[in-house]
Amino acid sequence: MIKIAMVGCGDISRIYLKNLTWTFKEVELYGVCDFRPERAEKAVNYVKGEIENGAEVPVPKIYKDMYEAFADPEVQVILNLTRPYEHYDVTKNALLSGKNVYSEKPLGITIEEGDELAALAEEKGLHLGGAPDTFMGAGIQTCRRLIDDGYIGEVIGANVSMICRGHETWHPDPEFYYKKGGGPMMDMGPYYVTALVNLLGEAKALTGMTKKSFDKRLITSKPHNGEIIDVDVDTHLAGNILFANGAIASIFTTFDVYYTQQAHFEVYGTKGTLAVPDPNTFGGPVLLYRPEDFVAGPTVDPALRKIEFDPYTKFRQIPLMYDYRENSRGLGLADMCKSIETGRAWRANFRQQHHVLEILTGFSKASESGKFLELKTRYTRPEIMNNNPLHGVLDE
Numbered sequence: 001m002i003k004i005a006m007v008g009c010g011d012i013s014r015i016y017l018k019n020l021t022w023t024f025k026e027v028e029l030y031g032v033c034d035f036r037p038e039r040a041e042k043a044v045n046y047v048k049g050e051i052e053n054g055a056e057v058p059v060p061k062i063y064k065d066m067y068e069a070f071a072d073p074e075v076q077v078i079l080n081l082t083r084p085y086e087h088y089d090v091t092k093n094a095l096l097s098g099k100n101v102y103s104e105k106p107l108g109i110t111i112e113e114g115d116e117l118a119a120l121a122e123e124k125g126l127h128l129g130g131a132p133d134t135f136m137g138a139g140i141q142t143c144r145r146l147i148d149d150g151y152i153g154e155v156i157g158a159n160v161s162m163i164c165r166g167h168e169t170w171h172p173d174p175e176f177y178y179k180k181g182g183g184p185m186m187d188m189g190p191y192y193v194t195a196l197v198n199l200l201g202e203a204k205a206l207t208g209m210t211k212k213s214f215d216k217r218l219i220t221s222k223p224h225n226g227e228i229i230d231v232d233v234d235t236h237l238a239g240n241i242l243f244a245n246g247a248i249a250s251i252f253t254t255f256d257v258y259y260t261q262q263a264h265f266e267v268y269g270t271k272g273t274l275a276v277p278d279p280n281t282f283g284g285p286v287l288l289y290r291p292e293d294f295v296a297g298p299t300v301d302p303a304l305r306k307i308e309f310d311p312y313t314k315f316r317q318i319p320l321m322y323d324y325r326e327n328s329r330g331l332g333l334a335d336m337c338k339s340i341e342t343g344r345a346w347r348a349n350f351r352q353q354h355h356v357l358e359i360l361t362g363f364s365k366a367s368e369s370g371k372f373l374e375l376k377t378r379y380t381r382p383e384i385m386n387n388n389p390l391h392g393v394l395d396e
């Protein structure tokens with residue numbers, strides 16, 4: 001059993017608290033802390049309530065600050081659930097204190113922060129990893145298996161987009177989404193880019209064009225309803241990525257437009273097309289289109305065909321072949337904890353986060369310079385998941 005301490009008990013902590021209490025059997029939430037003590041208390045009260053409901057976990061302690069958690073010899077892993085611009089400081093100080101760290105996405109908010117944290121983890125021989133871990137879920141793993149087994153042939157490219165009107169309608173403290181380290185590429189891009197590199201492998205270079213459509217955003221969620229946020233970052237970003245295997249992906253993320261379907265993710269191969277599920281989720285559906293599945297009709301110009309409302313009507317749904325289809329945030333943490341115990345590799349690792357961070361931050365750089373950006377980080381895909389007998393217990 002690996003003991004962890006949670007730093008930051010805000011919005012996303014709820015799903016970690018639930019999964020650490022009920023799902024992941026070999027990770028123990030040993031303590032929590034937050035700048036706002038009432039949030040740490042709320043986290044502990046949640047666990048107490050679940051113990052009354054039958055959860056077999058101890059009551060976590062409350063640390064007065066993160067440094068008290070870093071100094072606790074019982075704690076092996078710091079779970080960093082702070083805001084993106086705070087990740088670097090928390091992760092760096094935890095590593096310097098000799099603790100392993102699992103951080104929410106992204107690794108840092110600049111490539112320099114990522115470079116430094118990756119170098120520090122290497123130098124100290126500590127485990128560093130982090131979100132997203134949705135790529136380890138049943139949906140993306142099934143897609144990876146299909147691609148690796150040749151179901152769409154050689155990969156030609158991909159087209160992915162995340163389209164929404166921003167988070168100020170629902171998040172209780174949405175300001176950080178519009179400050180340095182925020183914006184749709186840094187916030188939502190990690191899910192899409194992490195899934196892309198898991199499916200297509202190492203990226204070599206990229207281009208980008210980015211802009212800010214609105215200087216101010218109105219908060220409509222509670223409790224900051226009516227307040228205005230000054231926007232400091234680009235909120236509409238488009239780019240192209242060239243992969244080492246020759247595939248080319250287009251990516252588009254925006255907080256600026258009205259649309260009904262947020263996620264769109266397709267991978268194209270020489271033999272077929274795969275519609276990948278929303279990479280911000282763990283489950284399906286996984287849809288595959290192989291043209292030979294259909295009896296050929298008269299050959300017509302595709303542009304003249306009747307436009308169908310659902311572009312996926314000719315795709316068939318593939319059963320999910322892996323575990324973890326519900327919201328399993330913390331899966332990457334449990335996998336990293338198993339790695340600490342056994343010495344095997346861990347999947348949501350800092351080398352992957354570092355490569356993803358270089359891509360995420362690269363689009364604005366390419367946009368500013370007007371040039372192609374060659375990527376310096378190298379990347380090897382982590383192992384595909386194993387199906388284990390017990391849900392919540394990771395493989396040795």
Ligand SMILES: NC(=O)c1ccc[n+]([C@@H]2O[C@H](COP(=O)([O-])OP(=O)(O)OC[C@H]3O[C@@H](n4cnc5c(N)ncnc54)[C@H](O)[C@@H]3O)[C@@H](O)[C@H]2O)c1
Pocket residue numbers: 007008009010011012013033034035036039065066081082083084086090104105106171173187
């Ligand atoms: N909210 C979501 O739906 C969501 C989803 C996926 C990932 N995330 C990621 O989770 C992270 C946190 O997001 P959130 O929505 O929970 O933010 P939040 O603002 O709701 O919570 C962050 C908390 O961290 C605390 N904190 C910051 N620095 C601290 C420190 N040094 N010591 C103690 N406490 C500290 C803050 O007081 C705050 O309570 C971000 O990286 C975000 O990208 C959020």
